[in-house]
Amino acid sequence: MTALAIDNLSHGFGTRRALSEVNLSVEPGSFAVLLGPNGAGKTTLIALATGLYNAQHGDIRIFGHSIRRDPIRALARLGVVFQMPTLDLDLTVGQNMAYHGALHGLSRGEARERAGEELGRFGINDRRDDKVRSLSGGLRRRVEIARALLHRPKLLIVDEATAGLDIAARQLLLSHVRSLCRGGLSVLWATHMLGEVEPSDRLVILHQGTVRWDGRAGDLAPNEGLEAAFLRITGGPS
Incomplete structure (x- = not known):
């Protein structure tokens, strides 16, 4: 059963469309990277996937349980680290x-x-x-x-957790979370930092609210390189 399934997700704020027909999945025991520049819609997507508010269109399921129809069972399987610190x-x-x-x-x-x-x-x-x-x-x-x-939880969603950390601290966090996948945890790691992506990662590039790439990171641009491909897809630096 898919750990996280996002189907035709669309959401807006007033006249601004933040997400448009986004499809995304995370398989059990996998490490998936949601990569996009600031303002791409990553935080909105995560807010919807964690039940902070309801999507206007589409469905989100965690291990088969819809957040809209069965939120208690869905969210019981979810662990979250938000972009803004939440410790007291x-x-x-x-x-x-x-x-x-x-x-x-x-x-x-x-x-x-x-x-x-x-x-x-x-x-x-x-x-x-x-x-x-x-x-x-x-x-x-x-x-x-x-x-x-x-x-x-069976699924961990992490939103820009390494922002503001030095290189050593960032690498420690990444290494630890990746090691948890070997124990069966599924991870969706949202970031705008290209250096946090490894060739074997499942990579989803989000730009202006739409998915522009979805596949193995190493297959995106084996000759061009990830940075050049990312700039070509998004039209600017991360």
Whole structure:
């Protein structure tokens, strides 16, 4: 069963069309990159795919469950890291994790155990008693991904999570999330950074609200190169 299926998705704000007949799918255990320049419609697409508001046209299904018709079952299988940070800066790392666990119906003990596992994957379990405000940007993003995985979703959607991070922190996040796919997690990674794309990735290029390329990244332009192909497709720098 497809992890994420987006069919003929269209949405607008007033007279501005943000998305037009977008089709996109993410297969189980795969790492798919949603690439596009700023303003391409990536954040709107993710807002719709995560149920922040309803699409005007089209359907979105998570492991077969429509967000419109069966939102509880659909969203229970979803973990999200939004572009804007959502951690409570005045709570500790552990308190942020516990609150998320409670929202998903986990007992206090179960949430604590899972928090230790997820934070441990990032090597930051020793910071669970620190207030989020004291953490660097890179550490905060690690906590956000750990929190998004606390309820063990089958699909993780990440929107521009590496924006503002240095190269080392960005590479660490990418490496960790890619490794989760080998354990069966499905990932949709939205970015405008070409350097975050690998040849083996499923690549969807979004520009001006429409899909301009959908396929294996290495097949886009083996002779031309990804950057040149991206500029040709979008008509400008990312």
